[in-house]
Amino acid sequence: MEGPPSASVGVPPFGIGVATLLVLGVLACSRLPALPPVFMLAVALGAGAWGWWRCTDWRRPAGAMLVGVALFGLHAGWVLSRQLPFAQERGDFAVSGRVVQLPDHEPRRTRFLFRVDGDASQPAFLRGRLLRLSWYDDRDTGSSPRLELEPGSRWRFTARLRAPRGLRNPGWYDSEKHMLAGRIAATGYVRQAQPFERARGSAGIDGWRDRIAARIDGSVAQPSSRFVRALALGDTRALDDVDWETLRATGLTHLIAISGFHVGLVAGFVALVAAGLWWLLPALGRHVPRPQVAATGALLGAVGYAAVAGFALPTVRTVLMVAVVVLARLWRRHTGVADSLALAAIALLLADPLSVLAAGFWLSFAGVAWLVWCLPQVQAVPLVRGFLSAQWVATLGLLPLTAILFGQASLAGPLANLVAIPWWSLVVVPLALLGTGLEALHVDWGGPAWRLAALCFDLSWPLFEWLASGRAALWWLPEARWFALPLALIGAFWLLLPRGVPGKALAALLFLPLLWPDRRLPGAGEFDVVTLDVGQGLAVLVRTARHTYLYDAGPAVPEGFDAGERVVAPALHALGVRRLDGTIVSHGDADHAGGFAAVQRRFDTGPVFAARDSGIESSVPCLAGTRWRVDGVTFRFLHPDVHFPPLRNESSCVLRIESAHGSALLAGDIGEVVERMLVRGDPDALRSDLVLMAHHGSGGSSDPAFVAATGARLALASAGHGNRFGHPQPAVLRRWADGGADTAVTAVDGAISVRLRRGGGQVERQRGAQPRLWDAVRRSDTAR
Template sequence: MGQGTIGTAPENRMGRRFGWPQITVTHALAMLGGGLLVHLLGSLPPVWCGSVAMLLALPLICHRSHARLPGWFLLGLALNLLHAQAALDARLPAAWHGEDFDIVGRIRGLPDAMPESTRFEFEIESASLHGRVVNLRGLARLNWYERAPVLQPCTRWQLRARLRPPRGLVNPGGYDSERGAIQHGVVAVGYVRNAPDSRLIASADALCIDGWRSAISHAIAERIGPGTASSLLRALAVGDQHAISEDNWQVLRATGIGHLIAISGLHVGMLAALGALIARRLWKWFPKLTLRVPGPILEAPMALAFALGYGLLAGMGVPTIRTVLMIAVVLVARLSRRAVSVSHGLALAAVSIMLFDPLAVLAAGFWLSFAGVAILLTLTQPAGVRRAAWRELPRLQLVLSLALLPLTVWLFGQGSLVGPLANLMAVPLVSFVVVPITLCASLLILPFPLVGGLLLDWASVLLMALWKLMQVMAALPAAQHYFAQAPIWAFVLATLGVAWALLPRGVPARGLGLCLLLPLLVPHRTQAEHGGFGVWMFDVGQGLSVLVRTGGHCLLYDAGPRYPSGYDLAETVVIPSLHALGVDRLDRLVISHGDGDHAGGTQAVHRAFPDTPIESGEPERLGVPATACRSGTRWQWDGVDFQILAAGGGASRGNDRSCVLAVSGRFGSLLLSGDLTTREDRSLVDQLPALAQPLILGVAHHGSRNASSEALLDALRPRLGLVSAGFRNQFGHPHPELVERFRERSIELINTADNGYLHVELGENPGLPERGRDLRSAWWRVH
């Protein structure tokens, strides 16, 4: 007995110290904090750090003490470190940039066929380079430009493709495509080479869900025809957003209802609720069933089946998977007949998502989903308290919009002032009427075209009635507002202010909490002193766009490229960057000449700033009202002199028609010359006004060999040269001969391709040039 007692005592003590992990809201927040810490790093630590953190975390989260909290923190840290390193290891190495690979794999998702090319996602199963098998697997985003065949989902192909790492552009505002690539598992991007080796290997099998989605999308397009109704219904039915035009996206953004057109958590949750309701009705219709099976046991699988079915129909993208997983966790907890509070269920869902996809914390949807649900739980009336829906819904929508305002402004830099009212009208109609009808039509349109078509017609009528109202609201002058970038402390302060303002009635001075929103909504901007100005050369790849900003005026020189595929850098880079910098008005737009890499985005900038006067060396090629540059035109803003020099006025067309702009202030000067070649820049030397030193030179023609002649450099004596060029571009810009000309004269040369956007302030206390990739460094950056 004595020996038995002595032998079991340590086991009892161990049992008291350790047990199954307990998940609470605090533990979920600790795990989230550990994951966030990883994504604040500019580079990842050695991989063994993640392994050590995991070994420490596992026993701690099972320990029956306060050590569980740091254990959950370490678990979030370890998972994100290990997954982040795995994502970097899977990415195409920089040394293989621009190489031609022979790849074998399957088409994933719905290809986007356009007149000039077809964009599609390709799951690489095997790859070889120069006849040697290489370790490259994962998702690639490809274009097929010339003579592209009709690509069907799930088909298996062998392709010759030129690939590069998913390197993106880095600017003050706009979408971080490198972060998006990591988040979605994209290991490479590129295009298909038209080689005999590119061929179809196997057709899609009968169980291809994406094939069904494609067939439903085409059936909707044939029934409704081209236009807004068709594109929106296809997005609601199968997640096919390819046909939604930029004008329609603008309406969605201005009214704040874009989340309804995406396959949102609200729709998936609504389908889950519908499944539970049907199960509950079946349970009540069969009395014998009520004696054998409890209601929740029947409701949970049915709800999950409906949610999973809609998720498959929507393409099972990462956001949809997260939503289905959230619903599954809550339903499994209910199925186990355990009493789970809503907040506890939310914590379980958050932990499950972070275990399944640790990098989900990089997604804006992750934060908006959980923040929205948590806020609604806080605002919902306690049990037993009833209030009329017509009074409760407007209150919830208004308070939810206010509560999510700091997060929305921080993530997207914009907000819809009509959003609360638009959502109040759109959410019930779209979620509870249009989506169910559209889904029924989608399931019937292939086997029973007549019935499915009639349902689609009905959904189209309802949706377009709503859409006309949304267009009216989007056209209101104050429908949408853009906010300048603010520091992280302003976001934290605004979040605290909203929490203060939403405290229960009776708490004194709640309204003062709204004052804490001001640093986020109206961030302080250091204005250039009189006679000084700032220069921003945006990272637009092989193109040009430069912002010149004095104390109270803004000028944009060139608008960036627009490609034949329709990809417009003005829409995706230039305009978001202007908004992020707090530019709400352009006083002048100068387009050097009509080539697409400089003038491609002109129409987009004109739509965003319709009252801005435009002038160009080739106004006839712009497609918008513009005047010709006139040599000798001068004006002054805030003590800074501007002068236009049409050096290439004698040229018939092209680079040497570039409109040259000279800017000179008290503390320095700037010269921008578009694509002017050495043939014309020699004559420019005789026209140059007296320019203050130090001088910044915008290197002409992206740094080509025949730009910025020796005569020009000797006459100007610039201190700094700024080059706007694409990363590893096919032209080899900046050319080695040009680089040598600058080196011989000890002129510093900085390239957007290597550094992202460039920012220089010419003021009384000028600092070093700011480089976007240094200021926005992150572990996922492609170097």
């Protein structure tokens, strides 16, 4: 009888090939428009596990791929099933539980994660669930119980909840995907009008991190303390938008919070301390060998430091790699870096298949994989040359991923990293960690080390601010097609091959679909209208062959959400907009004009037209009769005229856009009175193929005579999901449908792009053009 095959024959069960196919399987399932049935996933899991475990030929990696598909599908289905049911949306629920991770205190609100207790006193569909909540200030009494929201504290309160749902626009960020990866079951806010009770104060590792962060603030002068907190604890709550813009422009976001490299430093330091202790006391080696002690100390140090960092993905990846090396050392087996990386990827995906939804997963493993692949080329060269080579490998190898994941490339990043990696990682971070360790031993011992870390950090930060201030520091890239990433990865692989490999100039051409994608711009006499999904507000982009205009900039509220910063500017970058040739602010209400300041900071807005009572400085009134023509497209204001009084909504700028291939009407927030006035004045001027419903489709707009005068084939409404105004009103939607128009709503469809081109109009709905499996689950839940 033949025995089992030796370990050296066939495909290794935990090698690089198996890990790669497992990753591809998980990724493939994450890109499906809908989840397969559970029984199919269960069959795939069983068949894949059998092939992975029992076979040694090509069926082993194929089995791992099946396991990846099944694991992701089952995990995603389970997480989605635990989200708040559609029938319970906007309900008030009395819950008790504890605050997890670090709450983010803002001027008027605190955002925090809340784990609901699992006992029978909680609503059945919320037991044990993770909620993302906000607690706003009580403006009437001035009380701020939210300031007592400490990590680990326990509370009882009433929360108004809704199912996880985000905005869907062109660009890389998808909040629904991030909430799925984070297992968020519902979002909402605390109802301060209802009773609330604090049952217990700060506790746990997060409570300790919060207290250490407060001591850093007390020991280190502002503004440096916020960076020491980030480097010592992974606490980035104090960093503002300007800080993040500087870090993105210089490619340093991977260093400012605790990274995997920092975990490796701590693991190595603890290993050296343990080995030194055994060297000083050689008698200890009779009981436990020194190499095993050093390896175990490295693992304990890595786990402890990862806990200090809140178990962020890069730290977890490094802990897994350290664990693989430690186990191999304890079993006296040699494990290479590539094998450790493969084992870490397998362990992480088996534990959490949804981790592929996070950008950190790809950057962490891809960065190490590129360096491992190129390591034989640099290990025999001098230290400085090797460091420069590693920097070149990381920059070129990760460029395709950063472009796809973040829509940007830092041209100043290679130079900034040459300074930051050795200075921060070998000087600033060790000092910050030393202060944290001393503070853990005794209160006030950490202050000197923290202040020295801040001083060293301050020596380098002006250089990075100067690099970030250059116009060419950060290169925003338009959204590319699906094939651009694999082509760019092939190009990077080709360019990093050893010297003498032919065709490297041709390899650089493979980056073109990624770096200069086709933006599908209109031709002469054509134009596009893109209504962005900004929630309860309005922002519309109009593009001709060579000009771009923005009509309104979305909402901004004092509590923190700014659609100009979070939605409009990223969408403009994703669409390849470098500057605006003109901006129209229909009126001064915050849901239309709130985001303008953020857009103005990021773009040249061109001449600004606005209602006279909008409060926009240096703007030109949008008076009826004003017109201009570019690229064969005519823009004309229909309202208000010079005699119309300032009445906010009613004095909104009404803009008509016309070309030989179609026309569009953007009506702002006017109501029925102004609509009827326009019908009486010049009904022919209202005739349009596309109409943006006035006032988000409210019941006080879309007068029947106005609807008939437009003769629209498509009517759009920009409204927030589940908004408290009920926009767009069902009666208004029926009115437009009865008038012969198809209707679309951003709350349902996401951003809506209408291309008025030769041969007719084309409509693209963001959620339909890029379907996600969580959309399918939500649609079925809504149908029930």
